[in-house]
Amino acid sequence: MTKTADPPPLLEVRDVHKTFTTGPRAVRALRGVSLSVRPGEIVGLVGESGSGKSTVANLILGLEHPDAGDIRYQDRALPDWLARSARGYRGAVQAVFQDPVQAMDSRKTIGWSVAEPLVIHRVARGAAARERVADLLRSVHLDPALADRYPQQISGGQAQRAGIARALALEPALLVCDEAVSALDVSVQAQILNLLLEIQDRLGTAMLFISHALPVVRHLADSMVVMYAGTVVEQGPTEAVCQAARHPYTRLLISSSPHPAPDRKPGRAATAPREQMPVTGCRFAPRCPLAVDRCRAEDPVLRQVGTAHTTACWRAEDLATVTSR
Numbered sequence: 459m460t461k462t463a464d465p466p467p468l469l470e471v472r473d474v475h476k477t478f479t480t481g482p483r484a485v486r487a488l489r490g491v492s493l494s495v496r497p498g499e500i501v502g503l504v505g506e507s508g509s510g511k512s513t514v515a516n517l518i519l520g521l522e523h524p525d526a527g528d529i530r531y532q533d534r535a536l537p538d539w540l541a542r543s544a545r546g547y548r549g550a551v552q553a554v555f556q557d558p559v560q561a562m563d564s565r566k567t568i569g570w571s572v573a574e575p576l577v578i579h580r581v582a583r584g585a586a587a588r589e590r591v592a593d594l595l596r597s598v599h600l601d602p603a604l605a606d607r608y609p610q611q612i613s614g615g616q617a618q619r620a621g622i623a624r625a626l627a628l629e630p631a632l633l634v635c636d637e638a639v640s641a642l643d644v645s646v647q648a649q650i651l652n653l654l655l656e657i658q659d660r661l662g663t664a665m666l667f668i669s670h671a672l673p674v675v676r677h678l679a680d681s682m683v684v685m686y687a688g689t690v691v692e693q694g695p696t697e698a699v700c701q702a703a704r705h706p707y708t709r710l711l712i713s714s715s716p717h718p719a720p721d722r723k724p725g726r727a728a729t730a731p732r733e734q735m736p737v738t739g740c741r742f743a744p745r746c747p748l749a750v751d752r753c754r755a756e757d758p759v760l761r762q763v764g765t766a767h768t769t770a771c772w773r774a775e776d777l778a779t780v781t782s783r
């Protein structure tokens with residue numbers, strides 16, 4: 459409705475496919491995934507283990523390449539960015555990973571790790587870099603004195619803050635956060651989530667926030683994308699999806715989530731055995747209480763069920779009569 463008023467997407471993932479082949483085994487990790495992130499928007503990507511979330515992240519970060527489909531940043535294709543201005547792209551799109559200690563060099567100080575992108579991108583060095591590191595550490599509410607410590611000498615929460623400071627060093631427009639709070643205690647998770655919200659507010663940084671935990675995504679994201687077995691099954695504004703989910707899988711994630719604290723891992727408990735995955739029809743059908751013959755025969759396509767809210771379920775209208783929370 460207000461399409462013309464919306465800013466163009468910063469990032470677009472369009473109908474992306476990815477199969478991993480290891481020996482005789484082929485895993486279709488992504489089967490036509492599309493999503494977009496607008497400037498300053500936090501998009502949550504949620505789904506259980508193995509649904510393909512990290513593959514989406516790795517494709518966006520240029521660590522893997524799609525078999526088909528496009529990834530576009532500022533309306534320019536990713537291969538073009540990587541061929542002509544890889545540095546510009548890597549500065550603009552930064553990552554925050556699950557294990558910040560592993561993401562940093564254990565032989566180098568926190569200050570060195572936070573400064574590294576500045577030095578590589580020739581933004582600052584020497585005293586200027588040290589000053590910028592102190593500012594960055596302050597901006598994530600860390601004492602600048604921590605710059606002299608090593609990753610293994612600080613707490614998990616402090617390390618993740620340092621990881622975020624490092625990711626912010628080049629003033630990215632987009633942060634790809636892959637399970638960025640999953641390894642942290644619940645109270646620390648909440649602090650990091652609030653820090654990310656503060657960063658969005660203060661710097662206007664957009665984020666693709668990946669998590670298997672729906673409550674975490676709900677706390678943070680403006681809009682959310684629900685993935686199941688390599689496909690997007692539902693997407694839309696976060697509260698519209700959470701309050702009126704139209705896909706039984708989204709309903710399952712909501713009902714198996716603790717409320718409101720993001721401390722359990724419902725996705726992991728709900729993982730489907732691979733051998734049960736059907737080849738045709740809806741991949742969720744074997745687990746779906748509402749599945750009918752059509753679900754087993756025909757792939758559901760994403761269709762609109764509300765303003766900017768889409769779902770890929772043949773039974774979406776029947777679910778509309780049952781409220782979620």
Ligand SMILES: Nc1ncnc2c1ncn2[C@@H]1O[C@H](COP(=O)(O)OP(=O)(O)OP(=O)(O)O)[C@@H](O)[C@H]1O
Nearest residue numbers: 478479480485487506507508509510511512513514
């Ligand atoms: N490099 C790879 N080689 C082979 N298979 C892979 C590779 N990367 C991912 N896969 C497979 O692709 C599927 C999707 O994996 P992916 O890591 O993207 O899921 P995920 O939703 O991020 O799960 P998790 O939270 O457990 O990482 C899984 O079956 C996984 O085993």
